[in-house]
Amino acid sequence: MNTPIYDFLKSYNSSGDLRLHMPGHKGKDQIPLSFGLDITEIHGADSLFDADGIIRESEKNAAALFGSKATLYSAGGSTLCIQTMLSIAKRDGREVIALRSVHRSFIAACVLLGIEPVWSYPRYCAGILSGTVDMEDLEKKLKASHRPCVYITSPDYLGKMADIKTIAQLTHKYSGILIVDNAHGAHFAGTDQHPIKQGADMCCDSAHKMLPCLTGGAYLHIGNEQFIPGAKHEMSLFASTSPSYLIMMSLDLCNDYIHNKLPYDRERLIPLLSELRKKISTGYKVYEGDPFHLTLLCNGLWLAQQLRQRGIECEYADRFCIVLLLSPLNDFGDIERLENALLRDITLPSHSDMADELILREAERVMTLRDAALSPYEMIPVEKSSGRICAGVDVPCPPAVPIAVCGEKINSHMIKIFQRYGILTVNVVK
Numbered sequence: 485m486n487t488p489i490y491d492f493l494k495s496y497n498s499s500g501d502l503r504l505h506m507p508g509h510k511g512k513d514q515i516p517l518s519f520g521l522d523i524t525e526i527h528g529a530d531s532l533f534d535a536d537g538i539i540r541e542s543e544k545n546a547a548a549l550f551g552s553k554a555t556l557y558s559a560g561g562s563t564l565c566i567q568t569m570l571s572i573a574k575r576d577g578r579e580v581i582a583l584r585s586v587h588r589s590f591i592a593a594c595v596l597l598g599i600e601p602v603w604s605y606p607r608y609c610a611g612i613l614s615g616t617v618d619m620e621d622l623e624k625k626l627k628a629s630h631r632p633c634v635y636i637t638s639p640d641y642l643g644k645m646a647d648i649k650t651i652a653q654l655t656h657k658y659s660g661i662l663i664v665d666n667a668h669g670a671h672f673a674g675t676d677q678h679p680i681k682q683g684a685d686m687c688c689d690s691a692h693k694m695l696p697c698l699t700g701g702a703y704l705h706i707g708n709e710q711f712i713p714g715a716k717h718e719m720s721l722f723a724s725t726s727p728s729y730l731i732m733m734s735l736d737l738c739n740d741y742i743h744n745k746l747p748y749d750r751e752r753l754i755p756l757l758s759e760l761r762k763k764i765s766t767g768y769k770v771y772e773g774d775p776f777h778l779t780l781l782c783n784g785l786w787l788a789q790q791l792r793q794r795g796i797e798c799e800y801a802d803r804f805c806i807v808l809l810l811s812p813l814n815d816f817g818d819i820e821r822l823e824n825a826l827l828r829d830i831t832l833p834s835h836s837d838m839a840d841e842l843i844l845r846e847a848e849r850v851m852t853l854r855d856a857a858l859s860p861y862e863m864i865p866v867e868k869s870s871g872r873i874c875a876g877v878d879v880p881c882p883p884a885v886p887i888a889v890c891g892e893k894i895n896s897h898m899i900k901i902f903q904r905y906g907i908l909t910v911n912v913v914k
């Protein structure tokens with residue numbers, strides 16, 4: 485039998501390509517991996533959802549590092565943490581007010597839980613993928629809600645950071661709770677920039693995206709003690725009953741990395757990255773945000789191709805931007821290689837014309853999110869979808885920010901955005 489996955493992985497691993505994409509370990513071995521380390525809940529190995537032994541001890545180490553009241557391990561990425569946090573919020577009788585530039589994992593969790601979020605539309609800065617919180621709108625929605633839960637993504641896919649501290653203060657002023665999707669921000673561990681230190685009640689960090697952790701490893705941090713009892717139970721509703729010990733071990737080792745190496749790696753790399761930004765901003769439009777998310781506003785598809793020909797693989801590209809995702813595991817040589825490619829080898833790409841129309845406007849909801857997502861559906865060409873009800877949780881473009889959310893009526897403005905992102909088909913309710 486052929487082994488197409490293994491063959492691809494072996495070939496990519498031996499290619500020597502510079503990985504400017506997830507996972508954060510960048511292909512650099514942390515320890516030798518072996519099947520011998522892959523076990524399940526045998527005697528002495530503890531049990532993730534009923535932890536009182538080695539897993540509990542390791543989770544406590546993580547909580548101490550991040551300054552949380554409790555930290556839970558997830559072997560199902562931030563996706564599982566988002567399901568858990570929203571389930572806790574729902575059980576607490578909260579109304580979820582979410583910044584619209586959410587990842588699809590949020591939408592899927594809402595479908596599973598029957599949550600109908602109130603949207604706050606951001607002030608968009610780079611197409612639909614990134615924007616800043618409209619604080620006036622957020623306050624209006626907080627005032628109108630009886631028992632609010634604010635849900636913010638920061639850093640977003642392009643690296644834009646929200647002012648979590650101010651948002652937390654505002655949310656708490658209206659007796660709300662704040663959940664932060666910090667999937668892209670695990671590298672803020674131990675700094676004041678981490679959402680838990682900024683006042684979030686709960687947040688998730690995909691350790692695997694930004695730190696040396698196997699794919700699927702994430703932390704769910706709880707900053708508000710009231711949500712600790714029952715949190716494991718909530719997570720077990722959605723998770724596999726066989727969480728991977730390799731992933732949990734990887735989170736355990738990640739704690740050691742955070743404690744012993746991360747501060748030095750950050751100190752070493754951040755000045756280099758800021759120097760790189762300065763140099764390349766002579767020719768490229770560089771998007772402001774987290775230093776490890778190097779986002780350039782240009783024809784990303786063209787630039788990704790140029791970089792690929794030079795052995796550099798990006799995280800994401802579309803017609804308007806490219807995301808080159810670094811992590812504290814990158815070294816001086818990696819940055820030099822990228823700088824040489826961008827400034828010496830490649831002719832400068834044309835700037836993107838991020839048109840005003842690439843902004844999501846308030847949509848008309850005609851069905852609940854859950855009902856639409858669970859209805860019979862059909863896939864139709866985008867240009868024929870005007871007036872139909874969106875049924876798809878899956879968003880064709882990789883950053884997975886929904887242009888239309890299930891239950892919303894598709895309009896001509898949305899169709900324009902689908903087309904600008906090169907999306908040709910859409911799932912609609914039959």
Ligand SMILES: Cc1ncc(COP(=O)(O)O)c(C=O)c1O
Pocket residue numbers: 560561562563564587589637640641665667668690700702883
């Ligand atoms: C903003 C954001 N949130 C959540 C997720 C889901 O994280 P995970 O892949 O760890 O499940 C992603 C994945 O890319 C993401 O980009």
